[in-house]
Amino acid sequence: MSQPPRFRYEEVADFVAGLAGRGTLKPGARAPSLREISTQQRTSLSTAVQAYRLLEDRGILEVRPQSGYYVAKAPPALPVPATARHSIRPAKVELSGLMLDLLKHASDEAFVPLGCAIPNQRLLSSSRLDLVLARTARVKGSQCNTYSPPHGEMSLRLEIARRALRYGQALAPDDIAITCGCTEALALALDAVTEPGDTVAIESPTYFGLLQVLRAKRLKVVELPTDANTGVAVDALRDVVAAGKVRACVLASSFSNPLGCTMPEENKRAVLRLLARHGVPLIEDDVYGDVHFGEERPPPFGALDTHDNVIYCGSFSKTLAPGYRIGWIATRRHMARVLETKFATSLATPVLTQVALATFLSNGDYDRHLRRVRREFADTLARMTRVIEQAFPPGTKVSRPAGNFVLWVELPEPVDTRLLFAQALEKGICFAPGVVFSASGKYAHCLRLSGGHGWDARIEKGLRTLGAMAGRELRRPAAAAGT
Ligand SMILES: Cc1ncc(COP(=O)(O)O)c(C=O)c1O
Incomplete structure (x- = not known):
């Protein structure tokens, strides 16, 4: 497009x-x-x-x-959303019926694209990547028309290992297996360390795709209270882990989706110590790690781990190539199990796209590209925040991520973003209602807005319309009566 x-x-x-x-x-x-x-x-x-x-x-x-x-002088910044304190008992994952509706409309170009966290093709440098892919097909096409080795292409694993070293994660190429996006990496990680019926500790709110994977694997969850700035509450995690309630934990250390939170390094180290002491593996979802707005990429859990207790999951979907479906899983301890399951589920990852990506990474294009997308995403989120300050009802709170390209918005209750979602779709605007980010229907007064499209007049108008609709919803007598 x-x-x-x-x-x-x-x-x-x-x-x-x-x-x-x-x-x-x-x-x-x-x-x-x-x-x-x-x-x-x-x-x-x-x-x-x-x-x-x-x-x-x-x-x-x-x-x-x-x-x-x-x-113009900036209006006073809106507060960040509050941490939801709630029961942390293991529970089955109940998926919101709105998730399918969201996925359907989020990929429909007729709607203002504030729904899914998909970067726009213009921002993705797709045309430069196309050239590399075409050249790879021309020069090495027939060599690539085969199964890749079980770990995936060596050239790509080497590039991934080189990049990981920059932020302190020392990986051998054989610690890495190429996957079909971060989604397959998360699924393989869960398969390696859990059995159906086990309980997994997760952030709350959390990425709805993770909830789908957990449900498909018949896993239960405890939703941990999570701060919009500092991430998961370490004391709550300590309680559930000490009580022997969880078999694994899935967390993002930086720029989580949807909150955009980044754990301070001392919290990351405390989590690593705690989980290693109790023998609970930590599955890290670092899919947004490269989208940092500050100078430095914060170290992921994988870089701070000294117990080989982290199973790291990443991909190129948020920065470069969501359509290539290329991600990776990094673990020493669980690699044999991961490869067994990978073989049984998808056998191998397509070779041509792996080789093309390895070339793109090796010639420096990716670093130039990343500098540009980080600037664009930071700029887009700043502008979106500004419009939210101006156009959303008083009492609105908004997250302030230091990376990533989504904003989490908490509206004054009793606004119900499930109703707002239906109304917005009628006006041609798509956003993600809060309930899809919970395994138990929480966050009905919240929503997530994606800045993946970049900034333009259509996005601005869509946001202003949404803010006005939220204001009207709040003033509606039925809403005021809490119905
Ligand atoms: C936090 C998080 N993890 C994983 C994924 C899925 O990544 P992939 O497209 O590489 O499978 C997403 C996509 O939105 C995400 O937001």
């Missing part, structure tokens, strides 16, 4: 908004004059005027008569 062509004035507006979003131009600072920006951006004065009008509409610039344009 190609992007509609962008007007020059939109590009100029994005350039200035980027300066404001990244703090080069501070709130209250004078923006470059129209003449300066038109010279600097090599554009006409009328294009600069159009760009600045757009920025005024977006609330990024304000005009002061006789004086010029200034960066």
Whole structure:
């Protein structure tokens, strides 16, 4: 799906908004004059005027008569969502019926794409990847038309191991097996360390795809209270682990989905010590690890683990190639079991895409690409947050992830985002209602918004409409009466 062509004035507006979003131009600072920006951006004065009008509409610039344009002062930041404290008893996974509806509409281009966490093709550098894939097919196509070895292609495993070393995770290529996305990695990890009927500790709210996998494997869960900044509550985890209630634990150490939380390093180390002491394996979902907004990638559990107790799961789906379905699982202790199950379920991962990805990684393209997507996602989330501050009802809370491209929004109760979801679909807007992120129907007043599409006027309009609808829902007499 190609992007509609962008007007020059939109590009100029994005350039200035980027300066404001990244703090080069501070709130209250004078923006470059129209003449300066038109010279600097090599554009006409009328294009600069159009760009600045757009920025005024977006609330990024304000005009002061006789004086010029200034960066608007930011409204006070909205609070982050509260940590839900709830029962932490093992329970069966009950999936929300809305999940299928969400998946159906999230991939329909007719809807404003705030639903699923899928990066837009434009952001994914798909055309550069296409070239590498085409060249690989031309040069090595027939060699690739075979089964890959059980671990997957050596060239790709080497590239993954090299990259992991940068953030402190020392892996031999044979500690890695290539999988069909992070989803297969999570499924293989669970198969390696659990039996049907066991209980697994998870974050709450958590990624709905994980809930599907857990349910398919007939596993029970305890949903741990999770802070929107610091992640899972270590004391709650200590209680369930000490009581011998869980067989494994699935956590994201950084930029979780949907909360976007990142555990402080001391909490990560405390979790690792606790789980190793009780012999409970930790399955790490690090699918968003590469999308960090700060300079450094925070170390994953896998890099801090000294007990070989972490089964690390990653993929290229959130940064580069969701359609290639390439992920990996890294474990020394459980590799034999993982390979057995991989053989029994999918036999091998397609070779051509593995070899093409290995080439893309080895020639430095991925690093350049990552720098760009991180900037775009950070910028998009900043703009989305700004519109939420302006257009959502008072009392709204929003997460502040330091990586990732989703926002978790808590609306004032009694707004029910299941009803809001149905109304939004009628208006052509898709978002993810909160209940799909819980195994027990929690978070009916929350929702998740994806910034995977990047920023444009359609996203902004969709967000503003959604905010207005949430406000109306809150004022509706039936909602006020709690029905
Ligand atoms: C936290 C998390 N884990 C795993 C996945 C699935 O990754 P993949 O597409 O590589 O299977 C997703 C996709 O949304 C996700 O958000």
